[in-house]
Amino acid sequence: MTAHLEVDSISKVYGVVTALDQVSLAVEQGAYVVLLGPSGSGKTTLLSVIGGFTVPSAGRIAIAGRDVTAMSPAQRPTTTLFQDYALFPHMSVAGNVGFGLKVRRVPGPEREKRIAAALELVGLAGYGGRGIHEMSGGQRQRVALARALVVEPEILLLDEPLGALDLNLRRQMQDELLALQRRTGRSFVHVTHDQEEAMALASLVVVMNKGRIEDHGSPKRIYERPATLFTATFMGESTQISGRVSGANAVETVIGSLHADMTHPAGAEVVLIVRPENIRTDGAAIDLGTARIREATFQGAHYRVLAKAERGDQDFVLRLPPDQVVEQGAALRLSCRAESLVVLGR
Template sequence: MMTPLVQVKSVSQKFGAMCALDDVSLDIAPRSYTVLLGPSGSGKTTLLSILGGFLVPTTGQVLIEGQDCTGMPPAKRPTTTVFQDYALFPHMTVGANVGFGLRMRGVASSERDKRAQEVLKLVGLPEAFGKKPHQLSGGQRQRVALARALVVEPSVLLLDEPLGALDLKLRRQMQEELKAIQKRVGTAFVHVTHDQEEAMALADHCVVMSNGRIEDEGPAERVYSKPASRFSATFMGESTIFSGRVIGSGEIETVFGRWQLATDVKPGSEIVLALRPEHVVIDQKQLLPLGEGRVSDVVFQGSFKRVTASLVKDESLMLLARLPADAVVQTGDMVHFACDPKHVLVLTR
């Protein structure tokens, strides 16, 4: 088993009466791309600040490369941080910005310039060395901030919502570039975001956080397709959530009737079930029927139509469906919905 590069052990962080992190433990593997995902107030930025040395946890321990870094200041630990506002020095050239960390470490001017040029080439900006930050676009400034962090060769690179200020097209482009750069340099990246699509595009290791705790963690595909909790199922993408009761071996009573679903939950237990919208179909009676529903909203989103419907069996339950872009469905239509039972998610918490 691979030894973790970073070990967070039972870390809690309190600010007065408020508990920002509550007994969090987390292992981060070498060469991995870890994404901390969660809403505002979930604790993800607090955890990143503790990893970077900007906060000392109230309790717990942080080990990096086997060394206890819990109380170590940022400049002395093997991490660097890329902030959302980039924090570039406006009076310095791009080359001087990139080489600043090396300058603080006493590296000679010629060597600083050489290494700055190399890392600017890595991030696709070899021509920007002599420019000032104000002469660059937002995406280019983001790459300069990334180059400045990488030039000191950290063991762990921390990214605090680095794409938050970019437009959608540029954000997606930078996602691809960040992933490619991380694979080339091999440094472990830890990236904070509240954007689920960004997390799925980047993460080898996705950590879903809520109220200062880790709700779910693992490969992004597993967290999406087999979420560990109701919160994870609703935050990591959309879901229709409804209740059920296990009445026998593999038999579950739901608002849609009795379903045969594989589960190891003991009979008599109340459970929560979830359906991803892409697994809801229309007019396919050979699948698991969800009944008839009145379409309340249709939103065309390019490659698909996002459909919301109120079900006849329970009008309070709003069903979400992601139908093909050419599906003939309009607001007010009565439609028969169905799903494949293998895609129904059984949640125990």
């Protein structure tokens, strides 16, 4: 695979603070990449370096086989959609969308044609004459998207574009962003700290931590088989059971000896990860012992249950079906399938 976007050993240092530390990433054309991580992880700095707004201390950026490291944002085949959209309030919708084309001196008739096509693409056909103040939050985002896409960038960069929207509108815009990316076939690089948003949008999730890439892969692989303990902790809820490898595929824990596939040597300190939906009460192969319900919260499709093991100081988080009787203090015999346990080094 020839990388459409190549991030090669990028570092960025501010005084004594290292914001990015030897970050490398190769992205194929047409990917929807989500940079995910907590505040201060380096994801926004990386996006800014790709867009040319931040000059790296070391490393190079290449897009479509061309080194763009020394290029300004205006010279690069990228456009950026910021969280606040940065629309011009004194311009009409059409004026905003066509601003980049005007800067590029695209002739008037061609400019009008491309503005109309971009507005139709984002579902705003016929809105060109309206003022920005007349548009709702979701419509303003569509205007910003049209403005970004009308210049036909190789890569669209999105800096937490859904952060200012309410929950229902955010989910609607997630669907629209994904559909738009698929229709255009362009590469999107999207920054967020929201794990659910990343899972909904990405073909490639890049988990960042302390200026480094902690893990990267498909949303399914990142969630089900995280490569590191940080990734497992950051990507959704899980029960974490600490232990020591005692032999071939055996780990001694406070709730007893558990068996799982692993490559860790005897004596290694490990953590076994099991997701809430994989903890069962029907007697699966791996017995996790008895636990008592401490809290149960009804969440529509399931109960989110916190339970405490009767043996050892071990907490569990699990999901129970909405029609199950859930009572505080009730005992549950917990289990999981062998393939549901992920063993990670400490």
